[in-house]
Amino acid sequence: MYYVELIDRFWKFNEREGAGHTVIAFYLYLLKMAKDHNDYQFRISDVELGKRLSLSRSTVKVTKEKLRDLGLIEFRTKNGAAGHYRLILDYPLEGREVRNKQRDIVVETLSESSQTYEKGSGKDKAEMNNMAQDIEVFSSSVSINRNIPDLREFLDFARTLDAYIPDCDKLIEEKYDSWLKNNWKSSNGRLITNWRSTLKNIMPFLLSDNKRVHLSVKDIPHIRHPEQK
Incomplete structure (x- = not known):
């Protein structure tokens, strides 16, 4: 130069x-x-x-x-x-001094937070722990909510799957409602992070449920009992 x-x-x-x-x-x-x-x-x-x-x-x-x-x-x-x-x-x-000041501010803030936590009473620590847990839960909730589709998107995707049949629409809607009421968790309590993959995997089971729903008494063959002599 x-x-x-x-x-x-x-x-x-x-x-x-x-x-x-x-x-x-x-x-x-x-x-x-x-x-x-x-x-x-x-x-x-x-x-x-x-x-x-x-x-x-x-x-x-x-x-x-x-x-x-x-x-x-x-x-x-x-x-x-x-x-x-x-x-x-x-x-x-921008200068090294500017970057150092920014770094020092972050370090100082973290240090003050750590000292406050260490010096705090048991009650203060419990409150800080509860606050941290609330923040973590809230962050997880926000992240999950961004991935929750509306019913229309949910149905539209289901209809693209190979296992889909029109008679399953009602069961698909019920599955959507159950996940929604359960804070977007499956029946075993696990968070649904990829709803498309989960829906694709459960479609065969929905088909089985659909067949059971449509099974009626008239479909059961009449069994003739042997005549008593």
Whole structure:
């Protein structure tokens, strides 16, 4: 990436970050040094940087740490000797500091919740556990309700199955009503997560039920008892 492109990228980055005048001047000077050295890694001491930019050593220290936290540079210094700097070219435009703050907020929130739970009384813990269970049940209910078809869709799908016969419509409607009244659970109490597959599997049993319903007394053959002598 060329010098001019890095400057342009930094201005776009600064529009979101608002790094401040000192940080801007400091970074632009580091860019100039990289251009002069024809390398994005170079050495310079805090004292020398302070002299060239008219900054105190403490300001130099704070500013380079700020640039590091923003994800723009990496540096190594030891006992005031010349520091090793490396400019990061592919930094995200949102900035590392923004991502770190977002992460810290999440971690802090989770930590506070954990501490509240640990310090709470037995009653508080019981209430929190009940709340968590209610949320879990509600979430499951919402997820299941999204998968419940209306009766028309239920019947339309049943009529596409190979095992379907028109005489079964009444039993199919009754099965739909029974699942609906049972919070979309089967007769054995299991949640129906894939109603199409379940309906397809039970169709043969519905056919058997249908045959039993239509079986009447007149269909039973007359059995002649032997004559008593």
